[in-house]
Amino acid sequence: xxxxxxIPKATVKRLPLYYRYLRILFxxxxxxxxxxxxxxxxxxxxxxxxxxxxxxxELGKRGYGYDVEKLLDFFAKTLNDDRLTNVALVGVGNLxxxxxxxxxxxxxxxxxxxAFDVREDIVGKIVDGIPVYPISDMEEQIRIxxxxxxxxxxxxxxxxxxxxxxxxxxxxxIMNFTPARLTVSSDILVQNVDLTNELQTLIYFLNHYKKxxxxx
Amino acid sequence: xxxxxxIPKATVKRLPLYYRYLRILFxxxxxxxxxxxxxxxxxxxxxxxxxxxxxxxELGKRGYGYDVEKLLDFFAKTLNDDRLTNVALVGVGNLxxxxxxxxxxxxxxxxxxxAFDVREDIVGKIVDGIPVYPISDMEEQIRIxxxxxxxxxxxxxxxxxxxxxxxxxxxxxIMNFTPARLTVSSDILVQNVDLTNELQTLIYFLNHYKKxxxxx
DNA sequence: CTTTCTTGTGACCATTTTTTCAATTTCACA
DNA sequence: TGTGAAATTGAAAAAATGGTCACAAGAAAG
Numbered sequence: 171x172x173x174x175x176x177i178p179k180a181t182v183k184r185l186p187l188y189y190r191y192l193r194i195l196f197x198x199x200x201x202x203x204x205x206x207x208x209x210x211x212x213x214x215x216x217x218x219x220x221x222x223x224x225x226x227x228e229l230g231k232r233g234y235g236y237d238v239e240k241l242l243d244f245f246a247k248t249l250n251d252d253r254l255t256n257v258a259l260v261g262v263g264n265l266x267x268x269x270x271x272x273x274x275x276x277x278x279x280x281x282x283x284x285a286f287d288v289r290e291d292i293v294g295k296i297v298d299g300i301p302v303y304p305i306s307d308m309e310e311q312i313r314i315x316x317x318x319x320x321x322x323x324x325x326x327x328x329x330x331x332x333x334x335x336x337x338x339x340x341x342x343x344i345m346n347f348t349p350a351r352l353t354v355s356s357d358i359l360v361q362n363v364d365l366t367n368e369l370q371t372l373i374y375f376l377n378h379y380k381k382x383x384x385x386x
Numbered sequence: 387x388x389x390x391x392x393i394p395k396a397t398v399k400r401l402p403l404y405y406r407y408l409r410i411l412f413x414x415x416x417x418x419x420x421x422x423x424x425x426x427x428x429x430x431x432x433x434x435x436x437x438x439x440x441x442x443x444e445l446g447k448r449g450y451g452y453d454v455e456k457l458l459d460f461f462a463k464t465l466n467d468d469r470l471t472n473v474a475l476v477g478v479g480n481l482x483x484x485x486x487x488x489x490x491x492x493x494x495x496x497x498x499x500x501a502f503d504v505r506e507d508i509v510g511k512i513v514d515g516i517p518v519y520p521i522s523d524m525e526e527q528i529r530i531x532x533x534x535x536x537x538x539x540x541x542x543x544x545x546x547x548x549x550x551x552x553x554x555x556x557x558x559x560i561m562n563f564t565p566a567r568l569t570v571s572s573d574i575l576v577q578n579v580d581l582t583n584e585l586q587t588l589i590y591f592l593n594h595y596k597k598x599x600x601x602x
Numbered sequence: 603c604t605t606t607c608t609t610g611t612g613a614c615c616a617t618t619t620t621t622t623c624a625a626t627t628t629c630a631c632a
Numbered sequence: 633t634g635t636g637a638a639a640t641t642g643a644a645a646a647a648a649t650g651g652t653c654a655c656a657a658g659a660a661a662g
Contacts (some may be wrong), residue, residue: 257585265484596635
């Protein structure tokens with residue numbers, strides 16, 4: 171047992187995956203699950219799964235497996251999915267619009283509760299139940315709604331300035347869809363999601379690696 | 387010099403990042419660049435950059451740095467960005483629609499050249515210059531247009547079946563936006579992009595790691 | 603009570619990052 | 633042109649991180 175350590179990043183990135191499949195199992199009425207079965211569903215080696223789980227303590231029972239409900243509850247708490255997390259979105263363009271309609275909340279306790287944009291034709295509107303505010307309201311709304319995560323979907327050349335506004339407004343984590351690499355104070359977490367990069371990487375693997383797995 | 391080896395995955399994932407910034411430098415007229423300068427722009431340690439580059443040979447000059455144009459040309463070739471790559475998109479919903487309008491082609495030689503969906507109200511239409519075909523045309527179009535990469539943006543419960551159709555049609559790589567973990571033959575490359583996972587991971591880091599970087 | 607199943611983990615292996623520094627080049631200036 | 637200081641790469645070595653094997657230990661099932 172390896173409790174009280176910090177969980178490896180690689181492990182953390184797999185937790186939502188486990189969590190999602192556990193919910194499916196629970197909803198289908200299953201009571202127990204083995205690392206082998208989980209492995210086939212989420213495509214992660216069973217030893218890796220057991221190792222991942224072991225960072226959190228002895229969650230399973232030898233010769234039996236893991237109790238689905240117990241594990242599900244545990245991960246819900248671990249992933250903060252037992253309470254609502256409000257998220258802001260900045261930049262209601264093509265991608266921003268799609269994300270507003272993405273319904274994270276359908277299966278998780280995450281919801282976009284405020285959107286921001288500069289365009290006059292969209293500010294003041296309500297998109298899929300989410301109000302779109304002008305950038306000037308950012309600080310106020312983020313404070314009132316106690317939001318500390320933002321999704322950044324503005325054009326590349328507006329990425330840095332909007333990131334700075336978000337940080338000034340008190341945001342602690344940014345999911346950055348712009349190709350710009352943001353410069354922010356080191357206590358702000360930035361998660362880059364760069365679709366072009368992902369495609370280019372896939373193309374490279376396809377042309378050079380042939381017959382292998384690329385992972386995430 | 388470490389030529390003729392396969393390039394580490396971690397390195398490949400950073401190549402598009404370098405490539406993008408080199409293009410910016412080139413467009414601004416810069417002739418040379420050092421790993422240190424590059425490091426600040428792309429937020430990757432300069433030693434890591436030098437190591438990454440060294441897998442491809444001795445691209446730089448000691449005491450000088452790297453020649454921007456030479457490096458840019460080299461990466462364009464390496465990333466296959468010197469010729470057009472056609473990509474298919476399956477599932478013209480919210481996200482699919484946004485991706486159709488994403489204009490990968492603006493700054494790279496990647497373009498979505500065919501979309502597929504089941505909905506009658508959209509099949510036959512042209513979205514942002516891209517024709518939307520019925521699923522039944524998939525095999526034909528993918529063959530004719532010699533497409534070997536597809537973006538999968540269908541609902542979660544349609545992910546597996548559409549992946550199978552894509553594979554049957556001859557696709558070699560799939561960028562999977564559904565939360566489903568696809569089961570495909572091992573010579574098919576799958577790149578998973580799970581937005582909910584990314585958000586949940588960010589939330590976890592925010593609550594547990596405080597003041598650290600999460601990287602990609 | 604024996605067989606089967608399955609976890610948790612030590613030991614090992616692989617990959618990735620970082621440190622360090624010799625080798626090389628540039629540059630300023632005499 | 634010659635010389636020393638500053639800049640910068642490339643790579644060896646070390647450190648950190650992540651993944652897998654293999655098996656003892658415990659639990660379940662017959």
